[in-house]
Amino acid sequence: MRAEVLKGHLDGLLLAALEAGPRHGYAVRESLRELTDGAFDLPTGTIYPALHRLERAGLISGEWSSPEQGRRRRVYRLTARGRRALGEERGGWTAFAAAMSAVLGAEPWPTTR
Amino acid sequence: MRAEVLKGHLDGLLLAALEAGPRHGYAVRESLRELTDGAFDLPTGTIYPALHRLERAGLISGEWSSPEQGRRRRVYRLTARGRRALGEERGGWTAFAAAMSAVLGAEPWPTTR
DNA sequence: ACACTATAGGTAGCAACGCTACGCAACATG
DNA sequence: CATGTTGCGTAGCGTTGCTACCTATAGTGT
Numbered sequence: 001m002r003a004e005v006l007k008g009h010l011d012g013l014l015l016a017a018l019e020a021g022p023r024h025g026y027a028v029r030e031s032l033r034e035l036t037d038g039a040f041d042l043p044t045g046t047i048y049p050a051l052h053r054l055e056r057a058g059l060i061s062g063e064w065s066s067p068e069q070g071r072r073r074r075v076y077r078l079t080a081r082g083r084r085a086l087g088e089e090r091g092g093w094t095a096f097a098a099a100m101s102a103v104l105g106a107e108p109w110p111t112t113r
Numbered sequence: 114m115r116a117e118v119l120k121g122h123l124d125g126l127l128l129a130a131l132e133a134g135p136r137h138g139y140a141v142r143e144s145l146r147e148l149t150d151g152a153f154d155l156p157t158g159t160i161y162p163a164l165h166r167l168e169r170a171g172l173i174s175g176e177w178s179s180p181e182q183g184r185r186r187r188v189y190r191l192t193a194r195g196r197r198a199l200g201e202e203r204g205g206w207t208a209f210a211a212a213m214s215a216v217l218g219a220e221p222w223p224t225t226r
Numbered sequence: 227a228c229a230c231t232a233t234a235g236g237t238a239g240c241a242a243c244g245c246t247a248c249g250c251a252a253c254a255t256g
Numbered sequence: 257c258a259t260g261t262t263g264c265g266t267a268g269c270g271t272t273g274c275t276a277c278c279t280a281t282a283g284t285g286t
């Protein structure tokens with residue numbers, strides 16, 4: 001999978017991974033890898049800056065967990081705005097996928113559902 | 114539709130538009146707009162550099178048509194390598210779309226086929 | 227004891243790509 | 257004869273994900 005195809009779609013993926021509940025960055029990464037059977041195996045240099053961007057944008061909020069213990073984890077959860085944004089991402093994806101498939105033709109959707 | 118979502122997917126679109134037969138750049142642009150009901154209304158500053166890139170890569174070949182007439186048009190056609198590349202683009206799109214939908218869940222494919 | 231892997235977070239710099247904003251020209255239409 | 261459409265082109269920009277690297281703790285193996 002070429003690298004650039006993900007551009008513009010990552011935010012939706014991260015938001016969706018957090019929809020099921022609060023998670024820290026490393027767990028988000030694992031969720032994506034498992035949900036996609038390894039297709040989205042994103043480097044941490046992709047995950048962490050993206051989470052910071054989403055937090056700055058107010059779509060997720062993070063806080064450090066268990067500071068007394070050694071292992072520091074930053075746990076993120078969707079904000080209300082993030083939940084709205086996720087809805088828009090889903091709509092945008094559907095429109096984009098429909099347009100792509102209209103042009104590419106030929107079995108746009110996986111036939112094995 | 115945000116701009117970045119197209120990144121990495123444009124080549125496949127252009128190749129697909131040329132699959133039906135040779136076309137000049139402006140016609141490719143119109144094909145994409147019509148096939149997608151206006152969803153992909155790409156600026157010429159996107160189309161032309163991308164076609165040049167594909168030509169340099171040997172996936173399409175272009176030649177000027179009707180030089181004696183005033184209006185100059187550069188007509189592109191798929192090369193053999195371009196046709197192969199289009200097949201790979203289709204496969205890549207299917208894999209990408211499947212992974213995206215696995216994460217986004219919830220009605221990944223348009224229900225109105 | 228020591229090495230190694232997995233977990234967990236981070237950043238600087240880069241490359242790629244599509245877009246914006248232009249410019250140029252021929253042809254059609256009113 | 258002014259405007260709009262067709263048609264091609266490029267320079268420069270902003271965004272984004274990736275590469276490559278760093279730090280640190282916990283667990284596992286030898």
